[in-house]
Amino acid sequence: MTPSIVATREYKFFMDGEWRESRSGETIDIHSPYLPEVIGKVQAVSRVEVDEAIEAAHLAQIKWADKSLQERSAYLYKWADELVHMQDEIAETIMKEVGKTLADAKKEVVRTADFIRYTVGEAQHINGESMRGDNFPGGSKSKLAIVERVPLGVVLAISPFNYPVNLSAAKIAPALIAGNAVIFKPATQGALSGTKMIQALHKAGLPNGIINLITGRGSDIGDYLVEHPGINMISFTGGTKTGKNLAKKSAMVPLVMELGGKDPAIVREDADLYEAANHIISGAFSYSGQRCTAIKRVLVHENVADELVKQLRVEVENLTVGSPEDGNTVVPLIDTKSADFVEGLIKDAARQGAEVLTGNKREGNLIYPTLIDYVNTEMRIAWEEPFGPVLPIIRCTSDEEAVNIANKSEYGLQTSIFTRDINKAFALASKIETGSVQINGRSERGPDHFPFLGVKGSGMGVQGIRKSIDSMTREKVIVLNLS
Numbered sequence: 001m002t003p004s005i006v007a008t009r010e011y012k013f014f015m016d017g018e019w020r021e022s023r024s025g026e027t028i029d030i031h032s033p034y035l036p037e038v039i040g041k042v043q044a045v046s047r048v049e050v051d052e053a054i055e056a057a058h059l060a061q062i063k064w065a066d067k068s069l070q071e072r073s074a075y076l077y078k079w080a081d082e083l084v085h086m087q088d089e090i091a092e093t094i095m096k097e098v099g100k101t102l103a104d105a106k107k108e109v110v111r112t113a114d115f116i117r118y119t120v121g122e123a124q125h126i127n128g129e130s131m132r133g134d135n136f137p138g139g140s141k142s143k144l145a146i147v148e149r150v151p152l153g154v155v156l157a158i159s160p161f162n163y164p165v166n167l168s169a170a171k172i173a174p175a176l177i178a179g180n181a182v183i184f185k186p187a188t189q190g191a192l193s194g195t196k197m198i199q200a201l202h203k204a205g206l207p208n209g210i211i212n213l214i215t216g217r218g219s220d221i222g223d224y225l226v227e228h229p230g231i232n233m234i235s236f237t238g239g240t241k242t243g244k245n246l247a248k249k250s251a252m253v254p255l256v257m258e259l260g261g262k263d264p265a266i267v268r269e270d271a272d273l274y275e276a277a278n279h280i281i282s283g284a285f286s287y288s289g290q291r292c293t294a295i296k297r298v299l300v301h302e303n304v305a306d307e308l309v310k311q312l313r314v315e316v317e318n319l320t321v322g323s324p325e326d327g328n329t330v331v332p333l334i335d336t337k338s339a340d341f342v343e344g345l346i347k348d349a350a351r352q353g354a355e356v357l358t359g360n361k362r363e364g365n366l367i368y369p370t371l372i373d374y375v376n377t378e379m380r381i382a383w384e385e386p387f388g389p390v391l392p393i394i395r396c397t398s399d400e401e402a403v404n405i406a407n408k409s410e411y412g413l414q415t416s417i418f419t420r421d422i423n424k425a426f427a428l429a430s431k432i433e434t435g436s437v438q439i440n441g442r443s444e445r446g447p448d449h450f451p452f453l454g455v456k457g458s459g460m461g462v463q464g465i466r467k468s469i470d471s472m473t474r475e476k477v478i479v480l481n482l483s
């Protein structure tokens with residue numbers, strides 16, 4: 001096993017332009033999903049320090065918003081360049097911390113640099129508008145409204161473990177370019193990668209107080225951050241349960257939430273089964289299915305189910321399984337609790353009569369890719385999000401039945417429809433209750449300038465570069481009353 005490059009180094013948190021140890025005197029161990037040792041420690045930041053960070057952010061934000069867009073752009077471009085310079089170091093940290101292959105971790109870092117650059121470009125093309133009063137009956141032509149977008153103040157960015165750099169920067173970059181300061185709370189597992197990303201931003205010379213990295217357990221300081229009166233907007237990505245709790249606790253601040261999913265792949269009788277199977281396999285199993293937009297159930301017409309299942313089974317059995325260090329597709333899950341949960345879903349389905357075709361084997365946190373046929377709607381796996389390498393097949397007798405089961409879910413992130421009939425695809429897409437519908441493709445986030453959203457239990461508000469900037473700014477109207 002490769003020795004850890006991050007050893008048990010203790011990392012500081014970042015506040016008001018300085019790397020600091022917490023006065024709490026406490027640290028949190030960061031474990032790897034696949035290495036036996038603790039790979040790093042982060043500070044357990046106290047509530048008083050949270051107060052201090054938010055105050056520093058407010059003071060700094062005023063000057064930051066006063067800078068020209070070109071000045072703010074220059075810092076963000078430097079940040080993107082630093083990330084690219086640091087890609088090997090950051091990717092290795094991502095691999096060890098969240099168990100992603102080095103190739104995928106590098107892609108995540110480079111995609112993040114691209115994201116930042118595109119965000120700057122997008123912001124440079126946002127303009128306000130003006131309007132005259134007499135467009136409305138009785139309004140006066142002498143009233144001229146100038147409508148601009150202004151920053152909200154201090155944005156709280158809370159990110160999940162699975163894309164610890166990309167999903168964090170997807171909040172931080174739009175917030176910063178729009179003139180906000182940021183309090184960034186990474187997932188506990190993901191905090192080392194998040195820290196490296198902030199080191200890159202620090203190297204870019206960002207003024208003090210604009211970005212603040214607060215580490216600590218979400219369950220300890222999460223509520224305190226969310227309820228804090230100094231927070232002006234919250235951008236959250238994570239599980240639905242955490243998100244619902246957050247929505248209840250926060251008061252009168254704009255929220256954007258990207259939450260869990262149970263994305264179905266609907267395979268019609270007329271689908272190209274070979275194409276569908278390829279998309280479904282990469283959609284369901286890459287990074288062990290630990291993606292919000294992973295395909296988490298297949299709703300296939302019964303007339304083609306045998307053929308699809310045969311193809312899926314061959315492909316599932318060909319997936320590489322093991323350590324991310326060897327470039328495997330199916331890797332150990334983030335922690336034991338997650339592996340226990342996935343195992344519980346498989347056992348429940350098997351107990352209730354589903355046919356486990358392959359997989360259903362576990363070594364530590366590593367769950368072998370598992371394909372389960374003849375799943376019915378009484379089984380937990382038909383509805384619950386596994387965040388693991390397990391794919392249930394539900395056989396349907398009609399399009400209507402598939403759409404009904406798809407829509408009955410508490411989630412509404414994305415749906416894939418596989419068919420050769422484009423008219424039918426659009427007709428079904430219009431009935432589907434998810435943020436996006438993919439026709440003949442796997443569900444996925446991105447390209448990053450597409451709007452990205454979940455409905456129902458999958459979220460509220462919209463991300464995607466332009467939409468994220470919009471969500472972190474508001475309109476300001478100045479009315480000129482001409483004589």
Ligand SMILES: NC(=O)c1ccc[n+]([C@@H]2O[C@H](COP(=O)([O-])OP(=O)(O)OC[C@H]3O[C@@H](n4cnc5c(N)ncnc54)[C@H](O)[C@@H]3O)[C@@H](O)[C@H]2O)c1
Pocket residue numbers: 158159160161162167185186187188217218219221222223226237238239240242243245246258259260261291292293385387413454458459
């Ligand atoms: N829709 C999307 O864009 C998207 C993307 C990635 C992941 N996800 C979802 O995220 C989940 C997996 O990620 P996870 O396990 O890191 O999720 P999680 O909900 O456990 O944690 C997400 C973040 O919330 C923090 N947190 C925990 N308790 C908190 C509290 N009381 N107040 C504020 N913050 C708190 C955590 O520390 C972490 O930073 C899955 O459900 C997945 O579908 C959604």
